[in-house]
Amino acid sequence: KQEVTQIPAALSVPEGENLVLNCSFTDSAIYNLQWFRQDPGKGLTSLLLIQSSQREQTSGRLNASLDKSSGRSTLYIAASQPGDSATYLCAVGGTGANNLFFGTGTRLTVIP
């Protein structure tokens, strides 16, 4: 069974810093990997989707990388802002039925 781990569980950084969130998964036979943002009391907002054949995706200040062979992905946030404060979830799309296996998230706080 696929298991997804996110480290750290929580992170506080001063505004303007660059930061990296980590995600690891146990089964490298995946179709894709998706990073989501979740604000308190809200649903999930998709940030980046990386297909298994890709190594990275970029959107604005966000860059996500994927290394299937080692079972790792990173989300890089450049020049962090207070509005980036949220929980970031990593989800792996497994083979078979199209469902996602989620990590427990990293709660990010950007301090003004």
Added chain:
Amino acid sequence: EAGVAQSPRYKIIEKRQSVAFWCNPISGHATLYWYQQILGQGPKLLIQFQNNGVVDDSQLPKDRFSAERLKGVDSTLKIQPAKLEDSAVYLCASSSLGLAVDEQYFGPGTRLTVT
């Protein structure tokens, strides 16, 4: 393009009562998912529909949970009777074709509190 709609946004019930949640996916999306997110955890898939058929309900507690998508569009998820451990956010998501490479789009969720 309208996103995934869910209602109600919040619900508080006593244990042993019943409750129902509603989801309307993005127009034209064939696949609909219900996830359960317990506080401090990532979402866990409960059931996946492809049009009006069930693709995966292996993690749905069928003794108390039921779901339907009769016309292949909107869906309802029901809990009867509710237990304290059912307190969670129930998220609905949809994707266009249900292929493994499809992106899933999530609704705002329904926060259920069972007292």
